[in-house]
Amino acid sequence: MTDLTFTVLLMSVIFFGVAFFYASVGLGDSSSYTALLALFGVGAVSIPTISLSLNLMVTTTASVMFFQQKHSKLKLIMPFLMSSLPMAYLGGSLQVPKEIFYIILFFSLIFAAWRIYFPGDTEPLPLGPVGRIALSLTAGGVLGLVAGITGIGGGVYLVPLIIIAGLGSAKEAAACGSVFIWVNSVSGLLARIQYNSINLSPFLPLLIAVFAGGLCGSYMGAASFVPRTMQKILGSILVLAVMFLGVKIAGMYA
Numbered sequence: 001m002t003d004l005t006f007t008v009l010l011m012s013v014i015f016f017g018v019a020f021f022y023a024s025v026g027l028g029d030s031s032s033y034t035a036l037l038a039l040f041g042v043g044a045v046s047i048p049t050i051s052l053s054l055n056l057m058v059t060t061t062a063s064v065m066f067f068q069q070k071h072s073k074l075k076l077i078m079p080f081l082m083s084s085l086p087m088a089y090l091g092g093s094l095q096v097p098k099e100i101f102y103i104i105l106f107f108s109l110i111f112a113a114w115r116i117y118f119p120g121d122t123e124p125l126p127l128g129p130v131g132r133i134a135l136s137l138t139a140g141g142v143l144g145l146v147a148g149i150t151g152i153g154g155g156v157y158l159v160p161l162i163i164i165a166g167l168g169s170a171k172e173a174a175a176c177g178s179v180f181i182w183v184n185s186v187s188g189l190l191a192r193i194q195y196n197s198i199n200l201s202p203f204l205p206l207l208i209a210v211f212a213g214g215l216c217g218s219y220m221g222a223a224s225f226v227p228r229t230m231q232k233i234l235g236s237i238l239v240l241a242v243m244f245l246g247v248k249i250a251g252m253y254a
Contacts, residue, residue: 016213038102048188051151081179101149139157148184158177
């Protein structure tokens with residue numbers, strides 16, 4: 001058994017657990033997957049493609065469920081998608097230097113971990129109809145670009161933004177985040193396949209593990225778990241990744 005095969009199998013076991021816990025507490029962002037891929041030494045060129053593929057496996061079922069339960073509001077989702085789709089494709093097509101990729105990923109993971117540990121309670125922003133559309137278009141474009149470059153779907157940023165800005169309820173925000181991640185993952189992945197194609201076959205066990213973990217987690221639900229505890233455990237993965245990436249970035253510029 002080669003070192004790569006052993007590493008992928010080990011990662012598959014871990015990714016199954018992460019996907020299970022994410023689904024069981026209603027989370028769907030891929031920041032932990034991206035962090036783990038970096039920790040296991042997967043190349044910077046391969047990480048976004050793998051993460052975007054994992055996004056698709058996790059969010060496909062969630063998106064369908066939200067639509068069936070009528071939590072997905074096209075009026076809320078469309079402005080984000082209009083600006084994020086082209087930007088996600090642009091991000092996926094960029095040949096970002098390894099150093100810049102790790103810096104973007106580093107700060108993205110810091111913010112993601114901060115949102116998990118310190119969600120906060122904030123009054124909705126006093127925005128009119130024009131302000132809401134402008135905010136949605138701007139946020140969608142920025143998050144789409146980050147999604148295409150790093151492979152992080154952006155749900156951990158988008159869901160709190162929708163709630164803080166008073167654009168939708170918690171369930172509507174979760175539904176929008178799930179669809180947002182799915183659509184931008186498709187856009188970014190198409191660009192990655194076209195401009196930065198890699199062989200995903202060695203990582204097929206990861207895709208299967210994440211899909212199975214997501215299904216099991218969704219089936220079990222969050223009733224048996226304390227959501228904040230599980231979120232903090234998952235957040236610790238991000239903190240660990242931030243530490244390792246910080247050392248790696250420091251070494252690049254030493």
